[in-house]
Amino acid sequence: MSHGIIWLVIPLIFVFGFRGRWGGGWRGRRRDRERGLDRSDREYIAELQAVIEDQRAQIESLDARVARVEEGLDFAERVLTERSRS
Secondary structure (H helix, E strand, O other), X not given: OHHHHHHHHHHHHHHHHXXXXXXXXXXXXXXXXXXXXXXXXXXXXXXXXXXHHHHHHHHHHHHHHHHHHHHHHHHHHHHHHHHHHO
């Protein structure tokens, strides 16, 4: 009878013991979350976020410039249309 229990316990040890290492189960995810990112990763992410914010600001300023150019073109078209009529 003890041999039957051993054959039952050994596979259970492997299944539950390796579950966390292979990313399964709540223990593996908790360990990954506790590990987190190291300092160089956080600094790299912060630098990328700063670059993204700079690019967003540049895009907004370019959008504003394009809008002003479009307004100028519309005005020029209206003036030319009025001159051609008269």
